[in-house]
Amino acid sequence: MLKYSPLALILAQVLAAPAAADEQEQAHQHEDTEVIVINAAPLTRTELNSAQPISVLSGDELREKQAHTLGETLAKEPGINATHFARVASSPIIRGLDGPRVKITQNGLDTADVSRGSPDHAVTTETSVAQQVEILRGPATLLYGSGAIGGVVNVVDERIAQDYVGGTRGFFGGNLASVDDLRDFSAGVSTDVGSTVWHLDGFTRRSDDYQVPTFTNEDGEQVSSIENSFVDAAGGTLGASYLFDNGFAGLSYSRLEQSYGIPGHHHEEHGDEHEEEPGHEDEHGDEAEVLPYADLEQDRVQLHAGLTNPFNGIEKLEVRYGYTDYQHQEIEGDTPSTTFTNKQHELRVTANHHLTGDWYGAIGYHGFSQKQSAFGEEAYTPPSETDRHGFFWLAETQKEGLNWQTGIRYERVSIDAPTLTLGTPSYDFEPFSASFGLNFQWRPEVRLNANFSHAQRAPSANELFANGAHLATQTYEIGLGYSVHEEAEHVYAIEASERRPLLEKSNSLDLGAHIESGDNHLHINLFANRIDNYVYESFTALNSVDLVIEDDHDHEPDHGPEEEIGHEPEAEHDHEEGLPVIQYTQRDVLLFGYEISGRWQLDEQWRLDAFSDYTRAYTTDEQDNLPRLPAQRIGADVTYNQGNWETQVGYIWYSQQSRTAAYESATPSYGLLNAQFNWFPQAGADYNLSIYLKGENLTDKLGYVHTSFLKETAPVAGRNFSIGLRGEF
Numbered sequence: 001m002l003k004y005s006p007l008a009l010i011l012a013q014v015l016a017a018p019a020a021a022d023e024q025e026q027a028h029q030h031e032d033t034e035v036i037v038i039n040a041a042p043l044t045r046t047e048l049n050s051a052q053p054i055s056v057l058s059g060d061e062l063r064e065k066q067a068h069t070l071g072e073t074l075a076k077e078p079g080i081n082a083t084h085f086a087r088v089a090s091s092p093i094i095r096g097l098d099g100p101r102v103k104i105t106q107n108g109l110d111t112a113d114v115s116r117g118s119p120d121h122a123v124t125t126e127t128s129v130a131q132q133v134e135i136l137r138g139p140a141t142l143l144y145g146s147g148a149i150g151g152v153v154n155v156v157d158e159r160i161a162q163d164y165v166g167g168t169r170g171f172f173g174g175n176l177a178s179v180d181d182l183r184d185f186s187a188g189v190s191t192d193v194g195s196t197v198w199h200l201d202g203f204t205r206r207s208d209d210y211q212v213p214t215f216t217n218e219d220g221e222q223v224s225s226i227e228n229s230f231v232d233a234a235g236g237t238l239g240a241s242y243l244f245d246n247g248f249a250g251l252s253y254s255r256l257e258q259s260y261g262i263p264g265h266h267h268e269e270h271g272d273e274h275e276e277e278p279g280h281e282d283e284h285g286d287e288a289e290v291l292p293y294a295d296l297e298q299d300r301v302q303l304h305a306g307l308t309n310p311f312n313g314i315e316k317l318e319v320r321y322g323y324t325d326y327q328h329q330e331i332e333g334d335t336p337s338t339t340f341t342n343k344q345h346e347l348r349v350t351a352n353h354h355l356t357g358d359w360y361g362a363i364g365y366h367g368f369s370q371k372q373s374a375f376g377e378e379a380y381t382p383p384s385e386t387d388r389h390g391f392f393w394l395a396e397t398q399k400e401g402l403n404w405q406t407g408i409r410y411e412r413v414s415i416d417a418p419t420l421t422l423g424t425p426s427y428d429f430e431p432f433s434a435s436f437g438l439n440f441q442w443r444p445e446v447r448l449n450a451n452f453s454h455a456q457r458a459p460s461a462n463e464l465f466a467n468g469a470h471l472a473t474q475t476y477e478i479g480l481g482y483s484v485h486e487e488a489e490h491v492y493a494i495e496a497s498e499r500r501p502l503l504e505k506s507n508s509l510d511l512g513a514h515i516e517s518g519d520n521h522l523h524i525n526l527f528a529n530r531i532d533n534y535v536y537e538s539f540t541a542l543n544s545v546d547l548v549i550e551d552d553h554d555h556e557p558d559h560g561p562e563e564e565i566g567h568e569p570e571a572e573h574d575h576e577e578g579l580p581v582i583q584y585t586q587r588d589v590l591l592f593g594y595e596i597s598g599r600w601q602l603d604e605q606w607r608l609d610a611f612s613d614y615t616r617a618y619t620t621d622e623q624d625n626l627p628r629l630p631a632q633r634i635g636a637d638v639t640y641n642q643g644n645w646e647t648q649v650g651y652i653w654y655s656q657q658s659r660t661a662a663y664e665s666a667t668p669s670y671g672l673l674n675a676q677f678n679w680f681p682q683a684g685a686d687y688n689l690s691i692y693l694k695g696e697n698l699t700d701k702l703g704y705v706h707t708s709f710l711k712e713t714a715p716v717a718g719r720n721f722s723i724g725l726r727g728e729f
Contacts, residue, residue, distance in 0.1 A: 039108065039134060039156050050405075052437060052451050053079075053510055053525050053595070058132035060690060063173065063726045064676065068182075068205060068231055070104065070123045070133075070153065076652065078595040078611045079137055079525070081630040084705040085472075086229045086714035087180075087210055088260040089122040089294075091115055093707055094137055095527060096591050096615040096629055097150030100460040105144065105154045109302060112324030112344040114372065116147070117381070117462040119709050120472035121328070121340070124256055124298050125155040126235055128173065128186040129201040132156050137510075137525070137595075141433040142392050142407045145366060146457040149506050149531075158190055159239035160250030160304040161197035165190045168729075175724030179696075179717045180210035180229070195243055199252070202236035209261070211718045213702040218712055226714050228261035228291040239302075247307040258296040262330065262472055264713045292337065296328035315360075316352040321345075330378065338376035345369045361395035366411075372461065380468030380477055382417045384461035403439035405451075408432075413458040417465045423481040423496040427464060429503055431456035437510075447514045457504040463535050463584050464501060467494060469544060473709040476544035476579040480535065484542065484583065493548045502533040502586060519601035528592040536589075536626060537582040539663035545578035580663070589626060591617040609650075610636040616659070627661035628707045631669070644680045649673075657706040667711065670703035672696070688728040696720040 055077060057065065067073045071082030071090030081093040094102050100116045106125050113124040127133060136152040144152055170189030176182060188201030207230060214224045239252030303321040310317045324344045329336040350364035366388070373383035394407035409432070416426040437451030459480055466479035478484065478494060480501040485493050508529040515522040597611040612634045617626040637650035656669040677693045696717070697703075703716040 053137040084708040094151035101150035103148035109322040146431040149457040159252040173726040177722035179720035180207040182207040199239040233258035249305040338378040366390040401441040429458035522598040534589040542581040543578040631657040667706035
């Protein structure tokens with residue numbers, strides 16, 4: 001039966017096709033099927049004509065996958081996983097890389113939150129009001145800087161219009177879910193007023209603690225819901241654009257307010273002494289222990305302007321500027337225990353120009369100024385200031401079926417911790433990056449691409465200066481600027497490191513193929529990434545009760561009440577009162593893997609979608625596994641379409657992850673069965689109305705997420721039923 005398989009049919013048609021085709025036919029063969037332009041790329045590109053692996057989530061597909069967090073929204077995309085911090089603050093992981101290596105942007109500008117420093121800090125983008133989400137895998141540093149060595153996720157909305165909308169248009173939607181009693185609603189509208197376009201959107205979302213299949217936690221208790229995993233969020237955006245003959249200029253303001261629980265965050269388990277205060281009540285209305293939660297606020301102003309042919313030789317000039325004022329407090333009872341703030345300015349100027357012959361390019365400047373601070377009980381990093389100034393140049397040409405793409409970027413990064421006295425208070429880096437790629441139309445049905453990138457990344461302020469208890473991840477973190485020295489038995493002192501932190505240096509190779517035959521598609525991507533001086537959190541054999549801590553940014557020793565800084569604690573400790581110590585370290589590592597996805601239209605009604613991805617990562621010297629590495633996945637969906645309705649059944653299998661780092665446990669395999677019914681009622685045709693019913697994890701399978709810091713305490717959600725509605729006008 002193999003000869004009748006969808007894959008065999010595609011390959012048979014490809015090999016039977018003529019090797020040569022008219023160049024004009026090749027240029028236009030996808031114009032009806034691939035029309036989405038990548039906003040994150042300064043030169044006009046689609047998913048097909050880019051040498052770099054790119055994918056886009058938009059339209060109904062985005063609405064159906066939309067979740068509270070960006071990580072959960074993208075978690076089923078090939079090559080993308082999530083940190084899964086109990087569904088309240090999940091961030092995307094791209095090919096095993098996360099945190100400061102994955103740049104998250106809103107309309108091309110940094111989200112300016114503090115999510116890159118900790119998995120319990122929320123990403124402040126909102127996908128329910130977005131037009132599309134763009135994912136650039138692999139190094140994308142040429143445009144976005146050294147914080148994008150792992151990839152870029154760009155969330156695009158319509159807050160600043162670049163053209164008229166043709167009158168008035170808008171959208172509305174909402175959904176309800178059973179597993180966490182979710183109530184969600186969003187809406188937006190854009191309208192032409194003379195030479196201006198105005199935009200308004202907003203959303204509101206509330207959910208309670210989410211339910212899970214009953215399991216036994218580390219304390220031997222039976223658990224059926226994840227305590228303190230509630231979400232209460234709302235936000236809105238107002239934007240206006242002025243359009244003129246050869247350009248546009250627009251300004252937008254957005255406000256986000258969000259409160260969410262921080263599961264697994266219990267001070268009393270680690271020797272901290274707090275007086276009992278009134279806290280959240282449990283589901284029966286009884287007084288419960290004090291449970292901390294985050295209270296987040298963000299104000300954001302964005303400016304976007306563009307000119308067509310402003311000067312001789314310049315075809316397009318674009319300016320993007322953003323200012324963000326961000327704050328979130330971690331609150332216990334009525335008292336903020338820790339406050340995180342970020343004030344950030346960002347400016348990007350890009351000029352598209354015609355070089356010579358068939359070569360086109362984009363040259364630009366990217367400036368970035370960030371002031372972050374943290375104060376309170378868990379201020380495990382001191383206040384810091386980060387400034388970046390980068391210059392980039394990209395160029396491409398297309399000739400005889402080949403699309404050549406190349407570029408370079410130079411950047412100067414300065415990171416200062418003005419109040420720091422222990423360790424080096426400032427660092428300067430000069431990352432340099434370059435890439436070269438090609439996209440080749442080999443046959444009418446086959447497009448091949450290859451991309452080689454050399455990218456450098458400066459360590460983040462958190463990776464350099466961390467020194468304190470981080471109870472959200474149940475660890476004590478020590479940054480690259482410090483070393484730990486044994487003074488006596490069970491006594492360890494934190495000192496300034498004599499070794500200067502180094503730039504991460506990535507050399508990445510991507511090979512890909514897109515095969516298309518009629519309505520059948522197959523994408524294959526292979527990647528290998530060698531990163532020298534890779535920064536990661538390595539678990540040590542130490543416990544925080546063994547540390548003697550002497551610094552000046554709001555830290556207290558993690559010893560018992562009778563011990564003092566600089567005094568030798570007793571030889572015997574109860575390590576259950578402390579935290580495991582993790583230290584940021586730099587080693588050379590190798591990451592490699594694949595992403596495969598395909599769509600086969602079996603007949604007019606039946607369609608099969610399938611994907612698989614895999615990432616392997618280890619140090620090159622001793623082949624030590626990197627921590628929290630995503631497991632291999634295989635998934636498939638079968639869809640039946642009949643007129644104005646369709647139904648879909650899918651299954652995703654997550655393999656066992658036994659390649660673990662030191663002090664990390666293996667994670668068993670599990671599978672999730674999902675189903676969905678979509679209805680597009682004729683009565684709502686003028687509103688492009690769609691209604692869906694969805695069932696997730698229908699077998700109520702217990703699944704632990706290996707990439708999560710809360711793997712053992714916050715597994716995936718249990719059986720969930722939801723109903724949603726989406727309309728456009």
